[in-house]
Amino acid sequence: xxxxxxxxxxxxxLSKEEVLSLLASAQKMIPxxxxxxxxxPLANRxxxxxxxxxxxxxxxxxxxAVHRLGGSCITIADAAASSMxxxxxxxxxxxxxxxxxxxxxxxxxxEGAAQLAARxxxxxxxxxxxxxxxxxxxxxxxxxxxxxxxxxxxxLRVVLLGDLRYGRTVHSLAYALGVLFGVELVxxxxxxxxxxxxxxxxxxxxxxxxxxxxxxxxxxRDADVLYVTRIQKERFGDEGEYRKVAGSYRIDSHILEEAxxxxxxxxxxPRLGEVAPEVDRTPHAAYFRQAFLGVPVRMALxxxxxxxxxxxx
Ligand code: NCD
Numbered sequence: 001x002x003x004x005x006x007x008x009x010x011x012x013x014l015s016k017e018e019v020l021s022l023l024a025s026a027q028k029m030i031p032x033x034x035x036x037x038x039x040x041p042l043a044n045r046x047x048x049x050x051x052x053x054x055x056x057x058x059x060x061x062x063x064x065a066v067h068r069l070g071g072s073c074i075t076i077a078d079a080a081a082s083s084m085x086x087x088x089x090x091x092x093x094x095x096x097x098x099x100x101x102x103x104x105x106x107x108x109x110x111e112g113a114a115q116l117a118a119r120x121x122x123x124x125x126x127x128x129x130x131x132x133x134x135x136x137x138x139x140x141x142x143x144x145x146x147x148x149x150x151x152x153x154x155x156l157r158v159v160l161l162g163d164l165r166y167g168r169t170v171h172s173l174a175y176a177l178g179v180l181f182g183v184e185l186v187x188x189x190x191x192x193x194x195x196x197x198x199x200x201x202x203x204x205x206x207x208x209x210x211x212x213x214x215x216x217x218x219x220x221r222d223a224d225v226l227y228v229t230r231i232q233k234e235r236f237g238d239e240g241e242y243r244k245v246a247g248s249y250r251i252d253s254h255i256l257e258e259a260x261x262x263x264x265x266x267x268x269x270p271r272l273g274e275v276a277p278e279v280d281r282t283p284h285a286a287y288f289r290q291a292f293l294g295v296p297v298r299m300a301l302x303x304x305x306x307x308x309x310x311x312x313x
Pocket of ligand 1: 135138168169229230270
């Protein structure tokens with residue numbers, strides 16, 4: 001198995017063994033991500049960040065990962081500041097970036113953009129979110145967070161709460177948990193924001209146990225992990241549709257009263273009102289640890305894709 005030179009467009013691009021190997025190497029990266037130890041496997045490598053949608057954690061943790069590995073970044077942090085604003089196509093932008101860098105991390109509002117970019121680029125593309133599509137590196141850090149908390153993924157019962165329709169983090173994570181690791185999934189969402197039927201069928205076909213539990217309290221009671229998501233306002237065609245579901249769920253210490261003592265509450269962040277700040281002080285809160293783990297996980301990923309690759313000739 002080698003990820004060298006490969007794209008990561010969808011979580012489906014990785015086998016279970018590849019995911020486990022990335023999690024193992026991410027764990028070893030932690031002291032390097034914390035700056036306590038130093039390594040430079042990406043010295044003389046350049047990674048381009050093409051972010052055409054807002055981002056805090058994903059872009060900065062990828063950049064931090066590149067720096068911690070001794071590489072350099074070139075960054076488009078805002079679509080409005082790039083020539084895409086002048087009407088340049090995504091493929092032209094990517095083709096050019098592939099001449100400036102050894103790999104490209106791409107975030108784009110259109111589903112399928114990363115796939116399109118991979119066709120335009122002769123350098124590896126890492127999908128950092130394509131519309132309501134996929135967010136595979138987020139899934140790796142989500143799995144790393146669960147693995148760190150429980151020492152395994154086997155036998156967990158994971159509740160996915162919130163915008164399961166448009167949430168790309170959920171789309172990648174549900175596949176990995178269900179299809180790769182056989183984890184039981186409980187789906188809790190407003191009826192308008194259910195998991196896409198196609199994905200649900202794929203999960204069920206793989207033998208994943210998937211149940212709906214519209215009542216948050218009931219879902220929380222038996223959960224090992226509660227994965228909360230933000231309603232993806234920017235994906236709604238109609239503001240009225242968004243207003244119908246906005247603020248329809250909130251996790252607070254009251255709801256957590258009946259939770260298992262070891263329940264882990266996760267959130268890819270940013271949060272709006274879905275997780276009350278009071279939860280931060282409980283032992284359940286794992287979302288800031290989760291955000292930190294983005295650095296060692298992305299170090300492991302970039303190292304696997306880029307390290308040892310022949311320097312540009
Ligand atoms: C998520 C995203 O961009 O899909 N954020 C992230 O990458 N941590 C989740 C979100 O925006 O709600």
